[in-house]
């Protein structure tokens with residue numbers, strides 16, 4: 214059975230992420246989207262909130278599971294018996310960092326490969342930080358994230374707790 218992991222921050226998950234998830238899910242028997250628990254960053258959403266939003270957004274894709282992890286992606290891949298990491302590439306500016314990550318991961322675990330999917334053009338500009346920034350000024354984020362996620366973002370920015 215072919216398995217892949219799609220690691221990331223997903224703070225919050227965008228339509229660009231969803232596009233990558235849908236396309237990658239067609240290439241592998243099973244795809245695990247996994248949220249990094251990164252103690253060095255101060256995310257808008259907790260890991261549990263991000264996992265819940267991803268579960269909601271992926272509920273109609275049968276071979277996609279949502280998980281979270283701490284530490285190195287390569288260690289997580291080894292633990293979950295996966296040899297493929299999925300990453301989206303938006304523009305040339307992503308390339309240097311992504312190449313460095315892919316090569317580092319392969320140095321840590323030599324069986325581990327990274328498959329890059331080029332982001333669909335309509336989402337090439339999009340990032341979670343753009344979503345947070347636009348929303349923080351009260352802007353419309355409906356083009357960037359699903360309706361449910363948009364509600365969670367505005368709720369969080371108003372200082373209300375996540376009801377899920």
Ligand code: PNS
Pocket residue numbers: 220221222223249284285286287313314317318
């Ligand atoms: O969504 P992001 O923030 O671009 O995802 C980055 C992520 C989580 C894939 C990357 O930071 C990562 O793999 N972090 C775990 C630590 C690690 O394995 N570092 C070594 C590779 S440089």
